[in-house]
Amino acid sequence: MTRRQRKNLYKILLSVAVILVSVIFVKNEYVKTLLLCSAYAVVGLDVLCSALRKIFSRQLFDEEILMSVATVGALVLHEFSEAAMVMTLYQLGELFQSVAVGKSRNSIKELMKLKVDFATVIRDGKEIKVIPEGISKGETILVIPGEKVALDGIIEEGESSFDTSSLTGESVPRELKAGDHVFSGMINIQSPVKIKTESVYTESTVAKILNLVETSSFYKSQSEKFITKFSRKYTPCVFFAALATAIIPTLLFGQSFLIWLRRALVFLIVSCPCALVISVPLSFFGAIGAASKQGVLIKGSEYIETLSKVSIVAFDKTGTVTKGEFSVSKISALDVNEEKLLEITAYAESFSNHPIALSIIKEYGKEIQKERIKNVVTIHGKGISAEIDGKKVLAGSRQLLIDNEIHIPYNDDGGTCVYVAYDNSAVGFILLEDKAKKNAAKSLQALKQSGIKHIVMLTGDNENSAQKVGKEVGADEVYSGLLPQDKVEKVLQMKEKGVTAFVGDGINDAPVLSCVDVGFAMGALGSDAAVEAADIVIMNDDLSAVADAVTLSKKTMKIVRQNIALSLGVKFGVMILSILGFDNMYAAIFADVGVMIIAVLNSMRMMKKKRAASPFVALLPSANTVSCVLILRKFL
Amino acid sequence: MIKKYEVSEIDCAVCAGKIEDAIKKIDGVKSAMLNFIMQTLTVEADEAEFERIEKEIIKAGRKTERNFELKKI
Numbered sequence: 165m166t167r168r169q170r171k172n173l174y175k176i177l178l179s180v181a182v183i184l185v186s187v188i189f190v191k192n193e194y195v196k197t198l199l200l201c202s203a204y205a206v207v208g209l210d211v212l213c214s215a216l217r218k219i220f221s222r223q224l225f226d227e228e229i230l231m232s233v234a235t236v237g238a239l240v241l242h243e244f245s246e247a248a249m250v251m252t253l254y255q256l257g258e259l260f261q262s263v264a265v266g267k268s269r270n271s272i273k274e275l276m277k278l279k280v281d282f283a284t285v286i287r288d289g290k291e292i293k294v295i296p297e298g299i300s301k302g303e304t305i306l307v308i309p310g311e312k313v314a315l316d317g318i319i320e321e322g323e324s325s326f327d328t329s330s331l332t333g334e335s336v337p338r339e340l341k342a343g344d345h346v347f348s349g350m351i352n353i354q355s356p357v358k359i360k361t362e363s364v365y366t367e368s369t370v371a372k373i374l375n376l377v378e379t380s381s382f383y384k385s386q387s388e389k390f391i392t393k394f395s396r397k398y399t400p401c402v403f404f405a406a407l408a409t410a411i412i413p414t415l416l417f418g419q420s421f422l423i424w425l426r427r428a429l430v431f432l433i434v435s436c437p438c439a440l441v442i443s444v445p446l447s448f449f450g451a452i453g454a455a456s457k458q459g460v461l462i463k464g465s466e467y468i469e470t471l472s473k474v475s476i477v478a479f480d481k482t483g484t485v486t487k488g489e490f491s492v493s494k495i496s497a498l499d500v501n502e503e504k505l506l507e508i509t510a511y512a513e514s515f516s517n518h519p520i521a522l523s524i525i526k527e528y529g530k531e532i533q534k535e536r537i538k539n540v541v542t543i544h545g546k547g548i549s550a551e552i553d554g555k556k557v558l559a560g561s562r563q564l565l566i567d568n569e570i571h572i573p574y575n576d577d578g579g580t581c582v583y584v585a586y587d588n589s590a591v592g593f594i595l596l597e598d599k600a601k602k603n604a605a606k607s608l609q610a611l612k613q614s615g616i617k618h619i620v621m622l623t624g625d626n627e628n629s630a631q632k633v634g635k636e637v638g639a640d641e642v643y644s645g646l647l648p649q650d651k652v653e654k655v656l657q658m659k660e661k662g663v664t665a666f667v668g669d670g671i672n673d674a675p676v677l678s679c680v681d682v683g684f685a686m687g688a689l690g691s692d693a694a695v696e697a698a699d700i701v702i703m704n705d706d707l708s709a710v711a712d713a714v715t716l717s718k719k720t721m722k723i724v725r726q727n728i729a730l731s732l733g734v735k736f737g738v739m740i741l742s743i744l745g746f747d748n749m750y751a752a753i754f755a756d757v758g759v760m761i762i763a764v765l766n767s768m769r770m771m772k773k774k775r776a777a778s779p780f781v782a783l784l785p786s787a788n789t790v791s792c793v794l795i796l797r798k799f800l
Numbered sequence: 801m802i803k804k805y806e807v808s809e810i811d812c813a814v815c816a817g818k819i820e821d822a823i824k825k826i827d828g829v830k831s832a833m834l835n836f837i838m839q840t841l842t843v844e845a846d847e848a849e850f851e852r853i854e855k856e857i858i859k860a861g862r863k864t865e866r867n868f869e870l871k872k873i
Contacts, residue, residue: 168809168867214866221863227814262811269837378804378840382833395814441813449837 283314333459383464450770
């Protein structure tokens with residue numbers, strides 16, 4: 165609590181004590197009035213002064229003004245205890261709101277504690293401590309174990325493990341050595357390293373992430389826009405409704421002015437839309453904070469709202485559903501043994517740096533004696549021809565062998581196949597596969613459970629391997645052989661059927677990401693293009709984050725809807741009841757403050773860690789309804 | 801040019817909205833965003849004008865929230 169908050173708390177406690185004493189023990193009317201008025205003054209003076217100032221600066225529809233009018237009205241009606249109590253509870257509500265928001269702010273800041281205050285830079289052989297903003301590109305910084313990396317760069321000297329969890333949510337540390345890229349926000353956990361910086365602080369990963377979260381309120385959701393519009397109209401409307409309630413029955417029907425004035429004052433007490441205005445953005449922001457802790461950056465509440473409505477999710481295959489790297493899955497030899505087949509293929513491919521060649525060489529694993537190879541020719545789009553130990557080797561597509569009049573049986577296992585001929589006869593093929601990520605099937609299943617109806621996989625790859633991966637991970641539909649523009653077209657078709665999300669690597673998929681309702685980029689750590697193109701950025705490679713994000717969005721929207729319904733329901737309920745004659749001011753302020761407290765607590769649930777829900781948290785939604793009913797019953 | 805500030809003592813979200821609107825209306829301010837939850841203010845304006853604009857922001861803020869403070873980050 166800040167000093168101001170504590171001061172307000174003492175005032176509230178004092179005034180509550182005075183009110184209780186005077187109501188229960190004091191019999192003398194004058195003394196009682198005096199005590200109640202002083203209690204009112206203790207808590208209300210600030211509000212009254214502020215209200216007066218605002219009236220002079222013509223900000224008429226302000227909650228402080230309305231609250232002042234309501235309580236002064238109560239004093240005029242000689243309802244001293246009500247006036248004091250309303251003001252006390254109003255202040256209590258304000259205090260709670262300020263403490264709760266402060267607390268949420270701190271926990272969000274804690275979640276996002278990525279920035280370091282100081283970094284050690286090496287200048288002229290000396291280690292100097294400076295703020296990250298004071299380091300320029302190309303300087304060398306020293307990061308000792310336990311320290312957070314301040315700026316993005318390349319390791320110059322040393323090797324160590326780095327904890328990337330605050331960036332990616334991944335718990336397994338990364339081993340990095342000289343020449344590897346390091347990103348700001350990673351924590352060095354092993355041994356000191358020297359890093360050559362590649363960016364200034366404002367362009368570093370940390371600065372970008374923080375900026376993204378801070379400016380996320382720019383992309384406001386429909387609900388937030390509604391609340392903003394509503395709150396602007398609500399207070400003036402209630403004010404005029406109160407005025408009408410006070411005047412019309414008296415003027416038109418000759419009823420007692422004092423009775424209707426009392427009822428009108430109840431209106432003023434519930435005139436502040438605070439519960440909504442605070443709890444709705446708080447829910448969204450809490451969700452954004454909680455997601456960023458998991459390495460998922462959501463660019464704005466707009467996308468949370470849209471994501472909660474998504475019914476179709478399309479995935480890119482290579483690198484998203486699959487690992488994006490080929491590995492040998494089958495060696496099928498004719499006439500020679502498998503080892504020999506692998507050896508000659510590895511030799512033939514040894515001058516190539518194509519991903520397929522690299523994975524065959526990796527699978528072979530032994531040193532390649534380059535003097536055994538001669539006359540290497542790359543036949544574009546088909547494969548390679550080379551001479552090994554004086555004999556001609558062809559490795560590549562089936563077409564390459566057919567072109568050389570060598571027949572080889574067709575393999576229809578799916579995957580990518582390298583056919584090999586040795587000394588003018590077919591010797592077999594090597595099958596390579598880009599395997600699905602370990603948790604891909606599970607993640608897609610989780611996605612289905614979170615309410616996604618249709619999962620589609622899009623790929624530029626061939627039919628066979630696409631179908632195989634699709635079946636393995638449980639996609640409902642697979643489209644293969646797509647060019648980037650075909651992907652856009654497919655996604656546009658899907659959008660006609662329902663709200664569509666697309667998950668890709670963010671680099672090759674930029675056009676698709678820009679035309680879809682919600683675009684996810686995966687494995688985005690260090691890739692500006694991905695962060696730029698996507699609406700939701702998943703820093704690590706974990707597919708399960710998509711389902712988590714969907715679940716989070718649904719939970720957020722549920723809380724937002726609960727809060728809207730609860731706040732409006734209670735406020736309108738109080739107004740209707742007061743017209744009907746249940747004009748109890750205590751009840752009104754209890755309902756107003758109570759509903760605000762419940763709504764704020766409800767939205768603070770978003771900041772709790774996922775799944776680790778305490779029983780208290782689980783009880784809150786039902787507690788909402790119960791306390792709401794209780795408030796209404798007891799006091800109205 | 802964009803500058804970021806930390807604001808303090810804004811307790812109510814309605815007030816934050818009002819202050820944001822008031823800041824947007826200040827002469828020379830191209831865009832302004834007040835993040836109530838993080839209590840940060842982002843203002844875009846010409847560099848030469850910032851000194852005057854800062855003063856006006858404080859004035860506008862104090863009109864709604866008595867204890868409004870502006871701090872550079």
